[in-house]
Amino acid sequence: METIDTSFFTEERAGSFNTVGTSTERADARGHVTGRTQFYEDVSFPNTLHLKMVRSTKHHALIKKLDVAPAMKVPGVVRVLTWKDVPNNWYTILKLIGVGPDDEPVLAEDRVRFIGEQICAVLAETPQAAAEGAKRVKVVYEELPPVFDVEEAMTSKPFTNHGSNYYIYEGHNCRRIRFGDVETAFKQADHILECRYNSAPIEHAPTETTGCVVKPEGNGRYTIYSNTQALYFTLDNTALILGVQFNKLRMIGGTVGGGFGGKVDVIVEPIATLGAMLTNRPVKYAYSRAEEMQVSSPRAAERFYIKDGIMKDGRIFARKITLYVDAGAYCRHSTYGTTKAAAHMPGPYTIPNVHVDAYCVYTNRTPSSAMRGFGVTIADFALESQMDQIARLLKMDPIEFRLKNAYRDGDMKAHRKEVEGAALVEVLQAAAKQSGQKLSSEFLAMSSYGWGSANGKA
Amino acid sequence: MKGSVVSITLNGVERETLVAPGTTLLNLLREHQSLTGTRRGCDQGSCGSCTVLVDGKAKLACLIPVETIAGSRVETVENLALNNELHPLQQAFVEGFATQCGFCTSGMIMAAKGLLSVNPRPSRADVIRAISGNVCRCTGYESIVDAILAAAAGMGKPLKKSA
Amino acid sequence: MLQAVVTPTSLGDLRKALKLAPKATLVAGGTLVMPIINEGAHGISTLVSLSKLGIDAVSFKKGIATIGAAAPIAELARHSELKFLSAVIDSIGSPTLRNMATVGGNLFAYGDLAVCLVALDATAIVVNAKSKRSAPVEEIIKKGVKAGELVTHVSFAIPKPGTFKYAKASRRALNSASIVTVAAIIPLVKGMVADCRIALGGVAAKPVRAKSVEKLLNAKLFDEKTVRAAAAAAAKEIAPFTDAYASAWYRARVTPVHICRALLGDAAGKS
Incomplete structure (x- = not known):
């Protein structure tokens, strides 16, 4: 195993650490190995009702008729919730931090926009009766043309309630970065390289499926046992949707059987809490494995166009990026992910001319949302693939090419923030060393502390 | 629909449970016997989170209608830490940081226990094969395999007690 | 919804159970039936278990x-x-x-x-x-x-030693569904193939015999050239499908490769 190299940034390591560098037992390890850790589904209450969701079987359709009567005839079915039961049916998760408009219904009203969208909730005495009831609900659809491609979606008919085909950022149709003048710079560049990069959605597939149990308490409050990764977001959104004061709800959670960003949306809690309110009984809403795979938000599919102007000596002189993030049918956290993607541009490199348009686009695919470094991970795939392509074009070593362009402390980033604490040069040098690659003295002399004369830039 | 009484020796004690037809062993453990250490991950036999020992063999509790195992011996993760002493497998998982979210841990430990009962000195390949039906979506497989090997090496002699 | 699970202990009991519930679903290990039961709304009312029938020896x-x-x-x-x-x-x-x-x-x-x-x-x-x-x-x-x-x-x-051949292509090394499965009995008499049988899985809705491949091998010298030429004939026997593991095109493309690997050993299919 490699030992940690502490020779860099020694002056920044002034703190006295008592725990870092020692081995300390995880606080939750004994609970995990003995099976005593309490996940949300490990609580159970008498008289619990089981919730089964009736879901859209169409990508995009009008709901012409919804008949819940056959479900009510199944022995054990107690109630079916439709959008008419939801006090404030329209919401968007990030409204708590001022994001709008409310583009997503808790339960579908006159139309559905993706396969698996929630239409109505069957509450029954047993999971079996709930499943049978859900199967018997009749939904009559009139299909509408679905849109699956982000660029087609830019010009297709906008969804109602969304207002536009893409999220509006402070009056702009995309998140923008404008730094220098890329068009003029392209004319001066020795080489131009433009490539397209595409990614598919990625499902987190947590081992524990999404779910919650909601229990009405004797004092008029509701306790929500949940595996959400975002307890307070969930509490606040649930209260807003149900039109109750925040202090009527209590969340118990924090123990998540795998989240990875897949459990930050607020989907199961509002409707289960509504069920508990309307029946005054505990309600459990747990995704099946199939539901987890089909409807829980994946990492967004992304499409990048990267156009670079490069000088013969290996410097990137201009970079223009157009990004389409596929939000799916509703924005959820994708607006934020797109902002993060824009903030990540143009990668950890000092480029004097940068132009970025990052669009958050609505399609008829499963709404995408958070997942481990969303907005950044796929951006790095695209940016670093592009870096390798350029190195190949210039017949340069890919590490040396990156060293030539790596940002240094004091550089101005495209977002007009000065770089501080950069370490890319040192990381690349260490990577070269560990992989047994010999760098020439020019590249070994480079440092994140500034360009200097040896750094290949006048 | 008529329920039936099913008798199973659960963690050494004979238990009679009145169940609805087709109740799975997983539901019997979790909902009738409050043994929630056995986890429900998929109800499809795909994730291994509900692995228990039935008559000594690792099986998936979500796929067993309890009527079909009447009279059997079932062992769950709750049976391992007797008298508050961790089982060597549990101890090795704790010391080897082989837990992350903890959801797959019970199933991993029971699959490993099933392996060690027939193969007390497994190779690394044997361990990987034995847990090939157990999904750890935190992807902590290396440390889990290390822990099982460490437990196998240490079985018979007490492992280092943690503080 | 399930109304009954019956666990007969003799063929006589089983017959009685099936007479009472002719539409009963049979279950043994549970790995195929129980996922359907657990998903709910399955329309199965009786399960008859084969686990205690005494047919497991x-x-x-x-x-x-x-x-x-x-x-x-x-x-x-x-x-x-x-x-x-x-x-x-x-x-x-x-x-x-x-x-x-x-x-x-x-x-x-x-x-x-x-x-x-x-x-x-x-x-x-x-x-x-x-x-x-x-x-x-x-x-x-x-x-x-x-x-x-x-x-x-x-x-x-039980086949004669060395005559049974097997190869399975899958996405992961362990616990993974078949993309192509090849099983064969290749008896040799003085280096010549004598009445072989080759079966393929994963490349049609059901396992199929690769009769055209067998035909091209029978009474021929068992060498790489013969096997390669014969394996190509498998295309006639298969009706490959697309699923989450592989496309129909891929299955068709690699079937001869895996026949060669099964018959000649791992190295054979690689060149």
């Missing part, structure tokens, strides 16, 4: 292996006579799953073992309310069994 007589349909796949690994199947057993699910999944279940799920049974020219023993018959497994796979019939055992002659 493995026996050998005069070079013939007879295996109960309810024998767990893991059970096969306990018999030295079946050592030639160890790579097959290892390629089916996980050890935990193999403690549950049965030989009969794999046969009717058209799994990897079913492919081997076709290659081995196995015979199925089939019972109904009154009588007992036997039929080639290949025919059972093609035509299914009649209403009220149950496969209780399969039997086959």
